[in-house]
Amino acid sequence: MTHLITPVNLLIAIVTLGVGTVKAVAARHKRDWTLRLTASVLITAGMIFLLAAPTVYRAVGTLTHSPNLSALLVPSATLICVAHAHALSQLWREDRRDPASLRRTAARWGPFYGSAIVAMTVLYFHAPLGEAAPLRFAAEYAPVPEVVAFHIVYWIALITTVVVTVRECWQLSIPGRPDFVEDLRRCIGYFAVALGFDLVNVLLTAIALVGSATGAHSGRSFAESAWLATIASCVAANMALASLVLRSRRAERRDKRALQALHDLVVREDPTVASNPHVLFAPRWSLWTGFDTSFELAIVMTQIHDGCGRLSPWWSPLPSVAVARLYAAEPPQGTPSKGRPDDVWDLTAAQAAATLLHAAQARGEAQAPYPPQVRLSRLPGSDIEIHEDRQHLVLVAQHLSHPRVLRAVDLAGQAQSVGRAS
Incomplete structure (x- = not known):
């Protein structure tokens, strides 16, 4: 499966980074926070797929003398992506778009995301790790307690933020013209599906971790399959953004x-x-x-x-x-x-x-x-x-x-x- 995932990862990374760069340049002219967050999340998502490509995974490990460094960078960037989706859900709410409300949200959730990434970093560098294991990190190092704790911290942070963000999305009360409201609700639906696939990734990775720790031979297969859920999540998230942009542009014309x-x-x-x-x-x-x-x-x-x-x-x-x-x-x-x-x-x-x-x-x-x-x-x-x-x-x-x-x-x-x- 590694030979199949590598070109898929690189293709998604190139496309996502390209679109994100275009959005970032556009954001310089429009100075809109929603557009800026969209550009940032696209660039971050592109980096996730780039770092997870086995060839790049090994190259980063060789350059940094830490063979599995991408196993830390990818989940950290995933939390940053989910944080972006969380922030977008706040900007879509009229009662929470004012600077004071946004500052309160950042003060409440910023330490949560930051502490999770810091804890994962400490556990990663404290763990006795060996050679690179792209797409199979959880399965290969399941017997290492620090790796287990690393994934538990990541899962708790990811599940918490996904549940909160999905709840925020479904509770949106959107003012404005009916066609725009309908377009935004469809975009939110795609976002919810994308975040749901992130939870599928957690489930498959957990099965791989437990299976490998108990000696089952299927752990590696589940670990690789978990990345398919991440690919599906990226596709759904891009469909959300593309759907809103295309429908909005058609309405504007x-x-x-x-x-x-x-x-x-x-x-x-x-x-x-x-x-x-x-x-x-x-x-x-x-x-x-x-x-x-x-x-x-x-x-x-x-x-x-x-x-x-x-x-x-x-x-x-x-x-x-x-x-x-x-x-x-x-x-x-x-x-x-x-x-x-x-x-x-x-x-x-x-x-x-x-x-x-x-x-x-x-x-x-x-x-x-x-x-x-x-x-x-x-x-x-x-x-x-x-x-x-x-x-x-x-x-x-x-x-x-x-x-x-x-x-x-x-x-x-x-x-x-x-x-x-x-």
Whole structure:
């Protein structure tokens, strides 16, 4: 099995280290803790598979004059990976993302992880070990008390953190748009499976340790098979990260397309400026970040907010009132989850869309700005939570062509014309 595992380990190590490096470079630009932890856990996981490859295992032992040093480095790095997953589970919880909560979590769990790794290090260097035993360390040195204690410390630390992290994942209460919540829950499910395979590794290694200590010949086979569980854990963890990234990127591209109509409405091109704001809607490729849709989407949203602010001198309360009256007369039956514009309905988003349409028309007709006393001071929906801003803007964009919104804008224009005539 060693000949089969070696190329598999090296392949996984190369791919994981490569992706982790790309994520690390991207994290330098975005300065996001979740992205940084993702990059760190990928690089650490890649090092685990690299060190566990029998060829590298022996080479590290030869260079350091400690033939089984990788048997210490691999479980230590595994605990660091699980600690990363634990930290990610905290960042996914809105009530624990603030710096004070994160510091409390680090102060509580940091000594636990650190003491486990220190204890394993002391036991390893105190143990009378001989020649290298890649993938069979537990079975080969089962009679050594320090090796038994080494694995017990590792298992206690790993099982504790896995159970705590899985419990945290399943107790998550995730705010935000339903599609993102569903994507994140699928990612968490893959993470739970990955951590479960780590427990399978513990079980198989324990069987190998006990079997070898009692003289059974199957200990080596179980020790090698335990690494298959680690490979499965890595695959599941990478599926979790890849699933979230791909689904998030697809949603970002969809929302960017949906926001183009709103962007076109509120962002007025300045002929004196060489850059064209609509270039943002053309896909761009970056060597380090791929199609950086999240960055471009953030720019689009920023420009939309700026454009809405520039329309504020023409914010009239009439379109919002007209939308409310039409809604009261005939409440729509659709929901915001449906795709056709005439099926999408959200009262606040509809009022914002009507207000912006009316304001853009007034500015386009070169009307004088409205006096402050008759002008809306705040756009409908401006008091929403930050994590709901993107979903709200998409809904506003979808309502721009809604029949009721268009009707409300017409009614507001008629009322304004009557007011000016009188």
